[in-house]
Amino acid sequence: MPPPSSSGSSLSPGSVVVAPPQHDAHDAHDHHIAAARYHDYRHASNPLSDGMIGEIPLVEFGADLHQHGGTRIVPLDNAAVLGCSGPATSPGLCANFVRIRGGEALVTDANTTSQLLFVMRGTGTSSAVDADGPPISWKAGDLFTLPARSRRLHAAHDDAALYWVHDEPLLRYLGVEATQRQFTPTLYRREAILEALEAVVRDPSSATANRLSVLLGNRLFPGTKTITHVLWAMFGLLPVGADQAPHRHQSVALDLVVDAQPGCYTMVGRTLAADGSIKDARRIDWQPHAAFVTPPGLWHSHHNQSGQPAHILPIQDAGLHTFLRTLNILFSRRRPDGTTEVADQAG
Numbered sequence: 001m002p003p004p005s006s007s008g009s010s011l012s013p014g015s016v017v018v019a020p021p022q023h024d025a026h027d028a029h030d031h032h033i034a035a036a037r038y039h040d041y042r043h044a045s046n047p048l049s050d051g052m053i054g055e056i057p058l059v060e061f062g063a064d065l066h067q068h069g070g071t072r073i074v075p076l077d078n079a080a081v082l083g084c085s086g087p088a089t090s091p092g093l094c095a096n097f098v099r100i101r102g103g104e105a106l107v108t109d110a111n112t113t114s115q116l117l118f119v120m121r122g123t124g125t126s127s128a129v130d131a132d133g134p135p136i137s138w139k140a141g142d143l144f145t146l147p148a149r150s151r152r153l154h155a156a157h158d159d160a161a162l163y164w165v166h167d168e169p170l171l172r173y174l175g176v177e178a179t180q181r182q183f184t185p186t187l188y189r190r191e192a193i194l195e196a197l198e199a200v201v202r203d204p205s206s207a208t209a210n211r212l213s214v215l216l217g218n219r220l221f222p223g224t225k226t227i228t229h230v231l232w233a234m235f236g237l238l239p240v241g242a243d244q245a246p247h248r249h250q251s252v253a254l255d256l257v258v259d260a261q262p263g264c265y266t267m268v269g270r271t272l273a274a275d276g277s278i279k280d281a282r283r284i285d286w287q288p289h290a291a292f293v294t295p296p297g298l299w300h301s302h303h304n305q306s307g308q309p310a311h312i313l314p315i316q317d318a319g320l321h322t323f324l325r326t327l328n329i330l331f332s333r334r335r336p337d338g339t340t341e342v343a344d345q346a347g
């Protein structure tokens with residue numbers, strides 16, 4: 001589509017808004033045309049690179065946010081940096097630490113299509129507030145998803161903490177209310193997750209694999225292979241001595257460290273060097289039950305020099321990206337001759 005005519009405009013170098021043509025001050029359509037703007041394509045085609053909208057920050061949230069104090073929800077809020085209404089951890093998702101003291105309870109209630117809760121510690125139950133149905137009993141290491149209109153009462157038997165991720169920021173941006181449940185509450189027991197991961201590890205082809213992880217899925221989403229139609233979740237093992245080759249994707253990852261000893265870390269940066277390493281990478285040291293954001297499009301790799309296996313749980317908006325065909329996931333890998341190539345399949 002060609003750019004709008006700048007005839008009659010007062011376009012100056014660096015100007016973004018092209019002034020609309022003059023019109024009768026008593027035009028009956030004033031109230032329809034007042035909000036219309038005409039942007040010179042040359043200056044408006046990439047608001048992100050122009051700084052008109054903010055980059056998604058690489059930020060960390062410590063475990064101390066949920067280890068002390070009263071029963072409460074702690075949003076991991078980047079809204080001020082993102083320039084959107086909050087709380088929001090990324091433009092589309094909101095991650096939260098939920099702390100519930102033993103014998104206490106709280107309600108989670110958000111306008112979402114998808115919610116995911118991972119139990120970091122403790123035991124308890126989650127019951128629907130406005131609907132019938134059996135409660136979900138949970139313990140450390142369990143994970144469950146909830147669809148739209150899921151107001152839930154979470155009661156802890158002992159000191160508990162959950163990692164709660166949902167897509168309310170996306171719905172807030174769209175100006176919509178989720179009403180249709182696209183799936184039913186689904187529970188992924190710790191034992192089943194670990195059993196699936198162990199099956200991956202035992203597979204003979206895993207001996208030389210760069211990644212040993214389980215993608216948590218739902219039978220209702222066989223195309224995207226994601227845990228909901230919007231959310232993506234992976235339970236990953238970072239073996240002793242792991243030195244992953246970098247990969248990147250357009251989804252945002254809200255990473256939770258499940259367990260790790262000192263010496264586990266993630267490297268993040270914008271470009272690859274000729275040897276396949278990440279140029280000018282920033283190092284994120286893993287701390288158990290801490291979270292960090294991996295911005296879209298950045299190369300990142302996980303490393304384990306701790307001498308003990310570690311586990312990580314990235315939650316992403318990759319269900320939506322996969323459906324939109326915008327995920328653009330790429331993996332760098334070393335060829336036998338020592339050079340590096342970029343592929344669209346994990347090796």
Ligand SMILES: [Fe+2]
Pocket residue numbers: 247248249253294300
């Ligand atoms: Fe990733």
